[in-house]
Structure formats: C-alpha cells, structure tokens
Amino acid sequence: MSADATSLLRHRPFLAFWLARVCTASGFQMLTVAIGWHMYELTHNVLDLGFVGLVEFLPRVLFMLHTGHVADRYDRRKVAALCQSAQCLIAVALVLGASSGNVTREMIFVLAFLLGSARSFEMPTTQALLPNIVPTALFPRAVAASASAMQAATIAAPALGGLLYAFGAFWVYVPTAVLYAIACSLVLTLPSRQQPLTQGKATLESLLAGIRFIRSRPDIFGAISLDLFAVLLGGATALLPVFAKDILLTGPWGLGLLRSAPAVGALLMSFWLARFPIERNVGRIMFLSVGIFGVTTIAFGLSTSFWFSLGVLVVLGAADMVSMVIRGAFVQLETPDEMRGRVSAVNGLFIGASNQLGEFESGLTAHWFGTVPAVVLGGVGTLIVTGAWMKLFPSLAQRDKLH
Template identity: 85%
Template sequence: MSSSAVLLLRHHRPFMAFWFARVCTASGFQMLTVAIGWHLYQLTGSVLDLGLVGLVEFTPRVLFMLHTGHVADRYDRRKVAAICQTGQALVALALVIGSSTDTVSRDMIFVLAFLLGSARAFEMPTTQALLPNIVPAELFPRAVAASASAMQTATIVAPALGGFLYAFGSIWVYGPTVVLYVLALSLMLSLPARQTPLNKGKATLQSLLAGIHFIRSRPDILGAISLDLFAVLLGGATALLPVFARDILLTGPWGLGLLRSAPAVGALLMSFWLSRFPIERNVGRVMFTGVGVFGVATIAFGLSTSFWFSLGTLAVLGAADMISMVIRGAFVQLETPDEMRGRVSAVNGLFIGASNQLGEFESGLTAHWFGTVPAVVLGGVGTLAVTGIWIKLFPTLAQRDHMHTRKP
C-alpha cells in the first residue's frame, strides 16, 4: 500500500462524511432545479423566465459576497454549512406546501429562488474552505477530484430521478429534497471540530476586501477563475434544456432529467480517472484544452436534433469541464493560506455563480432574441474565442507546469 493510500485511510472517516453530505446537498439542489424549471415553464411557457430564475438565484452571490467569505473564515465552518443546508430544506418545504395547496406561482418561485441562492452563497465558500482542513495537503488534489465526484454522482442520478418523479406530481420531487438536506446537515455536524484557530478579527472593509486583493495579486489564480467565468457564461446551455427536451428533441420530463444528467456522467467518469491519475504536469495546457473541448461540445449539442447524440455531446462537455474544474479548484486552494480560504473561495464562488446562474440568464436572453439553437451555438463559439484570448492574456497560466508552488 502506498504512503498516500495510508494517509487517505487515516483520514477517511471525516472525508467520507463530507463526501456523503455533498452528495445529499447536490442531489437536493439538482432535483429542485429540474422540478422548478419544468414547473415554471409549464406555468409561463417563457424561455426568458427560465433565464430570470438563474439571475435571481445568482443575485445573492453579488449582494453578500464580501460577508460570505468573512463568515467562512471567522465561524465554525461545519455549523455555517449546516445552517445553509437548513435554509435550503425550508425552501424545499415551502414548495411542498405550495404544491399540496396548488398555490405555487411565478412570483413564489422567484422569491424562493432568491432564498435558495442566498443559502448557497454562504454554503459554497464555507465547504470549499472546509475541505483542506479534513485531508492532508499532499492528498488534496485527489480529494478535490473525489469531492467533485460527489457532485457529479448526484447530478447523474438526481435530475433523472426528479424528472421521473415529476410525472407523478411536483410534490413527489420537492418532498424528498427536504429529507436530503436534513441528512446533509446531520453529516456536516458530525465532522470533527476545527483544530486551528479561526480568524476572530472584526469585519473591517480591509478584511472583507482581502480576498479580492489576494486574487488580483496572483495572475494565475485570477486567470483561472475568470476563464471559468467567461467560458461557462457564454457556453452554458442548461437553462435551455427544458426547451430542447420539449420542442427540439420531442421528449418529456424524463428526457429532461436524462439531459441534465448527461454532463455529470462524463464528469463523474473523468473525476474517477483524475482521482486515480491526478494531473501533475502541464496543468495549464491541460486546463485550456479542456475548456476548448467544452466549447466544441456546446456547439455540437446546439446543432443536434438527435436525443441520443445530444446525450453524448453533453457527456463530453461534462468531462471537459471536470478537467478544468479540478485543476482550478486544487491549485487555488493550495496557493491560498488557510486564514484566507473563505474569502478567496467567496470571490471564486461569485465567479462560479456568475458562470452558472448568470450564464442561465444570458442563455435565456439570447434565446429570446435569436432563437434557442443560435443562442447555444453562438455561446460555444464565444467559449472558443475566450480560450484563445485568455492564453494571450495569462501566458504564465497557460505555461503552468505544476499544480502549486506555495508550500502548504
């Protein structure tokens, strides 16, 4: 048995609790996303509303960005994450009550999307900053890949399950998500208490802005997270999947669930590969190649009229995205001191949220203007353009060889 395997075994209990908590949280969110998207499209039939949901969910990341990082660096990260998961459980419970009384409306969905986004805005930097406290630094790249596999495992099963259950009624989707969030918060609270001292300084403007200043002083970190922002912002097509499922690929809620699961299939397989064979050399070149493949797969999906070919292109898209996500997630955390990880993760979370939720709004808006297929194809072309521009703007990132240079 290798020394790294021995160390992983030594730390496996808290990491496994963390991993299963991530599975439960991700499953709950994915099921909610499928149900809310289909529910809203049934109510309004508007592609613009599908994009607006993403914008509403993203807004709290901007409003609370400085505070989310400070909270993650000052308070017990386990408890902060558990509180966030409690908030998401309450959102799901409100949808259960609304569905059982037939009172779910467009406005109600937007309000709950804002509350869901608020809870996730605090949860993301907290869980990202918590992981390095659970596993040793030498195993961290493997842990990032394994942690990402939790998200992808949930994203494979949960959307398909959500689409299947929605055929019996929306309450059959919203109800189980409450249970999943309760399980997640219980697992999170079971983690060992943090041993290193927390940042107990007052929330001054300087401390709140420290994460932004740190990222600006590290060109490779700035380049990596901004590449993800613009590439996925332009190339994201998930908000339009209900339109593809119903109007282009001529399927139903079950087909929508499979389409949402397909990127996670590719991502999960890639995360397993990266857990076994971590990327140790030429990380910059590999990351940019992954983003380029993401753009090509987006174009192929937009042009497809075959359900099964669309599933295949989405799987390739997910695998390519996983490569860049693991590289970015590992070296950003390893290059950041522990007392700064919450605030840096908050800024990173804003970029990720912009690329996902704001990308959904961009997709809905361009689909409203130009049509669904042209919007996706133009997005993929934009991703390829951003990849080329970023190679020129951040040459040290493109030429980066190793995952990290800062000694842990």
C-alpha cells in the same frame, strides 16, 4: 487501486464530507425541480420560472463579500451545518404548505430567496472546508471525488424529484428535508477549527480582501476569469430544448438525455481523476481541456444526429470536469487558509455569473443570429478566449504542478 486512492476512501472525515455533499446536492436538485413545477402549476406563466431562478441567484451577488468573511471568521463546520438546517426548514415549510394547500406564488419567491441566501453562505464555506479535512497530498483526488457527488446528484436527483412529484408535491419536499437533515448531521461530525482565522469585526477592507488577493495573484486571477469567459461564451444549455425539438427531431425523453449527457461525462471523468490525479503539466492540460470544451461546443452546434450530439456532450462534460478539478484544486492550494472563504466566495460568484449570464448570452445571440450560429459562435469565442488567456497569463499556461 492506488494507495492514495485507498487512503482517501478510508479517510472518515472526507467520507462524511462526501456523503453530506451528495445529500445537499440531491436535495437542492429535487427541490429545484419541485419548486419550478409547483410554480408553473400555480401561475402557468413561463416568466415566473425565470424569476424564480433570478431570485435564487440574487443573494449570491448581494452577500458575496459577507459570505466569504463568515467562512473565514467562524467555524466552517458550524456555518455549513447552519445553512443546511435553514434549507431543511425551507423544505419543511413547503411540506406544511403543500399538505394544507396554502403554497402561493409569493411564498415560493420568498422561500427561493431564502434558499439562495443559505446556499450563498454554504458554497464558499464547504469549498474552504475541504482543505482542512484532507492531507495536501490527497487534495486533488478529494476535489475530483467531491465533484463526483455533485455530478451524480445532477444526473439522478432531478429525475427522482420529477417521479416523486407525480404522487404530489408533498412526496418531494419530505425526502428533501430528510436529506438536508442528514447532511447537517454528517457535517457536525467533522473536526472543528479551534479558533477563527480572521479576527475582529467585518470591515470594508476585510470584506474586499478576497478580491484584492485574487487581483494580486495573476495565476489565480487567470484561472478564475478563464472559466468565467469560456463558460459565458460556450454554454449552450439554455438552447437544448430548441435543438431537441427542431434540429435533432426528438421528444422530451431526448431532451432529458441531452441534459444528462454532460453530467455523465463529468461524473466518469471525476471517477478517473480521483484515481489518477493530474500531477504534471497542469497548466497546459487545463487550457487543452477548455479548448476541447470549445471544439465540442462547435461540433454540437453543427450536428444533426441525435446520437452524435449525445456523445459530443459527454466529451464536453468530461473536458469541463478536467478544467474544473485543476482550477478548484489549484486555487484552494494556492490560497492561505485564512483567505479561502473570501476567495471561494468570489470564485463562486464568477461561476454563478458565467452560468446565468451564459444562458442569457445564448438566448440573445440565438435571437440575433439563429440557434446554430449562436452555439457555433460561442464555441469559437471559447477558443479565442483560450488562446488569448495563454498569452495574457503565460505562467499559468506553463505551470507544471498544482502547488
């Protein structure tokens, strides 16, 4: 193991941050599984499941400008801890409701909105917090290691949540509350900022500063918008149930493996990047990884072999992780600390929109053209966007170093 990787492992503030990320990501994944299953048990209405996701996403749009300003004005450590405490209380409310049998459809919608609101403030805050607790030389490794926490939770936590739910909703909500409480305690051990970076009250000018900053930096705007359009067109997650049942002729277990495969590839790649970070030709490697994402999307759409499809999705997840780590490290390092919260809020909205709208786009094109053509066209669209962005943002494509 390299000296820098060893230094990162010995960096106590980062270890506390990483463990907090594992706890919050696992808690959210378990909570999402339990809430969805609980809602379906109550109403037996598939449309309600879609509304739960929409309600969780809505605060990200409503509070986008304010979340970034809060992250830049107040102690990020305390903001993150407050958000995690709020999510802990949401889990406690579900514990009390499940134990008394008083959980209702309306209650779940309200709690889903509150959960989405807490996460809307937590996400840009924690993203902007990471550069404050690790040296610049270790930051690319820290981004990769932090991403590994999310991917590990994506693989393991949903299965654990489903297993615990078999014993009753109460048995999912209790450990979820504990995980959020642990995360809050860990975040409060991080070094605090002595004074706010953004002074004064929130104004329209200060709230819009993040958007103006991104627009004034072509490389940052190119990196963020590349992810938006590439994932928007290339995402095929929403169609996995159709592939599992009708094309690959497998059952629910096969669908579970297909869903986990991209996260497995991303997790393995994050481990590799944490030890061997990309230090040169970052622009070309980022565009190459997005291109591989598009090619593997096409290959998945054309595949009729379950095991080949599984392998392709692992490669897809690994390629997406390379792009995400480069983009995340580059945007944070190129953004002044006093702007990181607001820039992260805009970036978070782009990522959320690409995922949510990507699922809608996949469903719509599948309805129009069929499932296989929809995925193949999405992969082709990703390749077209990649080529176009290399022409539109030549300095980004030719960029050698992150910072």
